[in-house]
Amino acid sequence: MEERQYQLPGWTAIxxxxxxxxxxxxxxxxxxxxxxxxxxxxxxxxPYIVVALLQTLxxxxxxxxxxxxxNERHGFHDVDxxxxxxxxxxxxxxxxxxxxxxxxxxxxxxxAAALASTVLLIIIGLPLAVMAFVFAxxxxxxxxxxxxxxxxxxxxxxxxxxxxxxxxxxxxxxxLDAAGNVLLGMIFLRREExxxxxxx
Numbered sequence: 001m002e003e004r005q006y007q008l009p010g011w012t013a014i015x016x017x018x019x020x021x022x023x024x025x026x027x028x029x030x031x032x033x034x035x036x037x038x039x040x041x042x043x044x045x046x047p048y049i050v051v052a053l054l055q056t057l058x059x060x061x062x063x064x065x066x067x068x069x070x071n072e073r074h075g076f077h078d079v080d081x082x083x084x085x086x087x088x089x090x091x092x093x094x095x096x097x098x099x100x101x102x103x104x105x106x107x108x109x110x111x112a113a114a115l116a117s118t119v120l121l122i123i124i125g126l127p128l129a130v131m132a133f134v135f136a137x138x139x140x141x142x143x144x145x146x147x148x149x150x151x152x153x154x155x156x157x158x159x160x161x162x163x164x165x166x167x168x169x170x171x172x173x174x175x176l177d178a179a180g181n182v183l184l185g186m187i188f189l190r191r192e193e194x195x196x197x198x199x200x
Contacts, residue, residue, distance in 0.1 A: 006069060006188040007189065009062045009065035009066070009185075009188050010184075010185045010187075011185065011189075012058040012062050012185075013058065013182070013185035013188065014182060014185035015055075015058045016055050016056075016062060016181045017181035017182045017185070018178075019051055019054060019055035019058070020178035021175070021178070024171060024174060024175070026048040026052075027048060027101075030048050030105070034101075034104045041104075042106075045101070045102065045105050045106075048101065049101075052094060053094070053098070056091065056094040059090070059177075060087045060090055060091060062188070063083060063087055063090075064083065066083065066184060067079070067083040067084075070142070074142060074143070076141075076142050078138050078141055078142075079139055082131055082134060082135040083135065085131055086135060089127065092124060093125060093128060096120050096124065100120065121170065125164060125167070125170070129173075130165065132157055132161040132164075133157075133158055133162070136154045136157035136158045137158070139154050139157075140154055146187050146190075147186075147187070147190045149187050149190070152183055153184060153187065156179050159176050160173045160177040160180055163176060
């Protein structure tokens with residue numbers, strides 16, 4: 001029964017990873033179309049919103065369940081607050097970014113939207129990247145190696161955070177985040193012997 005409860009977050013993490021590339025491609029097309037072909041932009045807007053929301057919801061749900069897995073299976077609480085903060089900031093960034101995209105298409109504010117996107121990345125995206133970096137580093141304190149997946153997951157999360165923090169490499173950071181979600185899904189789906197809880 002304990003194993004089954006982590007099957008859903010395992011698959012949602014993998015779904016989040018699978019939706020990342022379509023989300024990026026639709027986002028790029030939408031941004032170009034908003035400037036040059038408003039009709040195409042309007043046609044793409046709804047599919048983009050659906051994919052972006054689904055990708056975010058799946059990813060954030062899996063991250064929230066990681067907190068439960070670390071608490072229940074390993075007695076590990078060092079990253080509890082960071083996970084909650086990552087979920088909140090990730091949700092806020094997605095909703096704000098979608099609002100900017102919608103305004104760009106429906107109100108023909110493509111230049112203002114580009115500026116707003118940059119501001120959002122600086123105000124929310126940079127702190128989010130820093131928190132993800134700290135989260136990954138703290139996760140190394142876990143005594144279990146999560147069936148050999150702890151260090152790969154941590155290193156990919158760090159690389160993703162660094163890329164997103166540069167702003168220019170943010171798309172690469174999102175692709176690395178997708179790889180991290182695949183590993184997260186495998187962490188949930190692999191059978192693992194419970195470790196001894198860490199008591200302070």
